[in-house]
Amino acid sequence: MDKYVTGDVIRRLREAKKMTQEELAAKLFVSGKAVSKWETGKGYPDISLIEPLAAALDISVIELLSGDTVTNRNRSANMTKAAFYVCPVCGNVILASGEAVVSCCGIILPALEAEPAEEEHAIRMEKVEDEYYVTLDHPMTKDHYISFLAALSDQGIQLIKLYPEGSAEGRFKISRVKRLYACCNRHGLYYQPCGPRQRK
Numbered sequence: 302m303d304k305y306v307t308g309d310v311i312r313r314l315r316e317a318k319k320m321t322q323e324e325l326a327a328k329l330f331v332s333g334k335a336v337s338k339w340e341t342g343k344g345y346p347d348i349s350l351i352e353p354l355a356a357a358l359d360i361s362v363i364e365l366l367s368g369d370t371v372t373n374r375n376r377s378a379n380m381t382k383a384a385f386y387v388c389p390v391c392g393n394v395i396l397a398s399g400e401a402v403v404s405c406c407g408i409i410l411p412a413l414e415a416e417p418a419e420e421e422h423a424i425r426m427e428k429v430e431d432e433y434y435v436t437l438d439h440p441m442t443k444d445h446y447i448s449f450l451a452a453l454s455d456q457g458i459q460l461i462k463l464y465p466e467g468s469a470e471g472r473f474k475i476s477r478v479k480r481l482y483a484c485c486n487r488h489g490l491y492y493q494p495c496g497p498r499q500r501k
């Protein structure tokens with residue numbers, strides 16, 4: 302993890318749970334004084350206490366270490382709120398149907414913010430039978446390439462992983478696709494609306 306838990310975070314989460322230092326201490330089999338020390342920055346909880354501490358505060362270890370809790374308001378699971386996370390270390394692509402705390406290779410990943418596709422990352426689409434044939438006129442070198450293509454509908458996401466030296470193209474089932482995405486390893490995530498009005 303890029304940072305260890307801080308006293309402020311423990312205090313904030315404990316107070317949000319309306320627990321006293323003593324009550325939290327009792328759950329962890331430590332003294333109230335120990336909790337007080339953590340919260341005032343005079344000590345750290347032993348690493349072996351991280352899991353029980355997260356459980357006592359009713360959050361995940363990742364949320365505890367990131368110092369933030371996530372409340373996903375996207376309860377209807379509408380895929381238009383889908384979020385993409387890309388690990389800059391290993392290239393892993395992670396999809397979530399809403400807000401989440403996501404970590405990979407020890408890093409907490411921010412959700413990528415998609416921008417409308419501009420000229421350099423224009424997403425071209427052609428209807429071929431029951432598929433969209435999607436291409437980009439973009440470099441595919443080791444240093445600069447399109448790392449994935451995605452097609453979003455209200456039911457789900459189709460994802461195609463691309464690799465350097467390959468081609469910047471993919472095929473998606475047309476079924477209710479509303480948006481196409483292309484992710485450049487250097488410039489970020491781009492989208493283009495797609496649907497009956499955009500179809501050729």
Ligand SMILES: [Fe+2]
Nearest residue numbers: 445485487488
């Ligand atoms: Fe690019």
